[in-house]
Amino acid sequence: MGQIDSFLFIFLCLLGYVELAKGGSGLACNWGMQSTHPLPPGIVVRLLKDNGFSKVKLFEADPGALKALGRSGIQVMVGIPNYMLASLASAVGNAEAWVQQNVSNYISNHGTYIRSVAVGNEPFLRDYKDQFVNTIFPALENIQAALVKAGLGKQVKATIPINADVYQTDSGLPSGGYFRPELQNLMMNIIKFLQDNGGFLTINIYPFLSMKADPSFPREYAFFNNTAKPVVDGSIVYTNVYDANFDTLISALEKNGFGHMPVVIGEVGWPTDGDASANVDNAKRFNQALLDRIVQGLGSPRRRTPPDVYIFSLIDEDHKSTLPGNFERHWGILKYDGGIKYPLDMGNGRAVVPAKGVKYLAKQWCVMSPSTGGVSDPNTLAQSITYACENGDCTSLGYGSSCGNLDSQSNASYAFNTYFQTMNQSKGACNFNNLAVITTVDPTKPPCRFEIMIDTRKQKKAASPPTVYRSSAAKIQRIFAALILGLVICGVH
Template identity: 70%
Template structure:
């Protein structure tokens, strides 16, 4: 499957998530104010209305979203908060290929929210650091055309003056051969492209956006002068002609200013799209350093302090980030999940004075939590068991264990506590669902708030960690959740492509995937119904079926998000003959997500079939996610809403 197709399928799963959750089933940069990034890569994201209240309570009047999340945008309606809405890099290629697609995106994600909900959208961020060296030119050809098409779409929508385009770029787009800001220029491999983009932005009265991370300078270079990353002014300055630089943020920003001046854009407005300091995941990522850096940064913002090259025109600066994201990628390091000024539940990590007058942070309000129960390593379990490392690896594959890494806050735990941390994080991430703790059978014991004093002490030591802050996972009450039924084939896994490969190799029948518009395979293979059923059951015995079916891109992440709002159960037409393998496959790729798994036993060689509509009604399912129009109609006719998943 090619990359673009995988991206499109992943985006379809994102759309499924949004439908269920959201549907109830001038050329100058604005003046200085508190601005931040609101990321959504969390297993238990805070309800958007709570986040918006958190923003307002703490004086943030600008926010940047990395995607046009319906829940976040709806909550921002009429809030008085200015919004920069992002377009993920995965959408650059399709948006670059067609102005019509760009028009559709603007209509759905900008125009409708401005006109219908009152969201104050000021910028559209096209991509995020698309020219980062580690991307190896993946977005080199699509970024600028996507930018041009989005701009054209905004103009057509009558928003060309109100909403400006920009591209958040990593600071690695420029460099200096002299190690001084005055030597700044754009990277030679992308110089002409960057100049074309900047000219386009300038011609349309739009700003350039750059992400600057002093922490990464310290992370990448063990010899980097530590104090130069902060704003204390106690380090030896870097002297560049008449200017002395006492911190890397000023020096980095002015390197860009020099590059702009050299290329004919001395007055180009610039936004700092991301800057901050993480609190965990590295030896230099801790609360003391984060407080020191972010307090210095906020002081500069509130004082309207610019850089030596732009002392009278300080840029908008978006603090990265508002809240931790425990499902964020850990490239380039474990610290990626710990940039938040607040913990992922909106509680305060460390004190900050937001306005220079001892105005302290305000925590989130109205957050509900999962119950006080934990999954920890049993006292009788042996730490020398050879299976223990695999169990820990499994837990940390699906839960956030970055605090256990070298230099992190919990790196000093012994083996037993390390395992307990991993098992419990998995259990909490899976919403304390039945069976989540049992996955580690033989190694764990399950405790609740009323457990014995010894067990409670052990659990609380892990829950509270070394920081003393409670590990509380935000949750929605079970009674508030709707029941959603989820199909397997072509919704969770790519059954048809594996089957088609088997048919081609075994029977020399070459069919394209587009021919599989029905599950009555005899119509496609030109054979009898009985013969088709025999071939399918023959397929079940082969490696094509046993190891050749892979998860649909984006499905697990979307379902994890849906599990906060829905009680999920599998309802599949698969046969009883492959029940055990199917359950094992689901547990491997979608661990702990489904409360029940039901089989319709359709097209089986033996046993009675069961209608999907009957199964759904017995579960009390309000929604079915399925790719088969026949089942969609069947369930819709009995009052069950259906999301027809077009794989």
């Protein structure tokens, strides 16, 4: 990295520190991109800044997102998908090529403030049946070696986001935490390697999933402000599963000599649709209390120092797999288009801000034709709805969802419209064996909304976010003393 780019990186570090010193909330979130009609990256970056997010985690090295984040001052954790682990583990040269293309390139050429690399994502999930057990550590080692070779070993840290099922407790108390026996040695090797290289461990915690997986789970215990019976663990009292889960990991680390290992919460949130407990009221209740904790700088009973917490997620993703559940597409604190789902205080009384400058398709919808009556062939209707839902997002028609109480004709209309919008309202996308027609009258029936998609065909390239710093010798001289301070600040994660 050249001299000017090095100064730019340090300045961005310093800028982030100054913003926090002014009272910024230092919020962090995940930016997922599995959408049929994604928001333009420039609009998302503006959305992040407007809502006080100073850190963002990407699940892959998306070029549009990494360019748009350039010179924004937002810290970036860039992810490596699990399918790439085998290649990265097989040869350090593959890791070097990945780092050059996806880290060095964006730091040097775009001023993107990349501070960490997430190697894989929850690679030890039991559902993967040990698919990534033999490749995750070698991939981590090679990425770290590549970062060092690129001269980024000190400023960009490696991590592995893990799921909470890598540790457990037989007593049901956080103090009894230990790593799964079959993963014990591997986890020790990973954690020691991360610690030796100044990295950190990342854990994903989902109270919603804890509640959903166990019918006997005390529902109130999933929330922060609750009426649940506390769990008493010696001298510590736990009032919610989030703290108990986190401290189970801390206990496991302490027992293995890693009591001071830095830990980041990589994902935590609550969905708004697709399940009886996934609704706006529960999501608002959970996420508002979570935001309050982050802004107040609260840690857990066992580790008072607050960790970085990445909220999952910024916006809905209508193209995610629903195999884990229909709720998977609705984790966003904002709608797919950056619209507000429910009011949130983002800190210091700042209300959540919607996306600006979004362009939509025409105001028209595809609905079941009123002239079809009862439909002479129910099988034809059923097949049409199935086809529409296989190619569109019918998540909201599920039990407990916002559209779960529609009548049969409205159900069909909702399904037809999801397909019509997904296909960019193209000619012939609203036929369904002559059962459907296009209308300009909004068929929305609150709280069920018949969406119109973002126009990704016509939308002009979004303007780049404001440049926080343009390098010049004069500016560097004026802030040289401040940059020295920045070196110290950025050396601490």
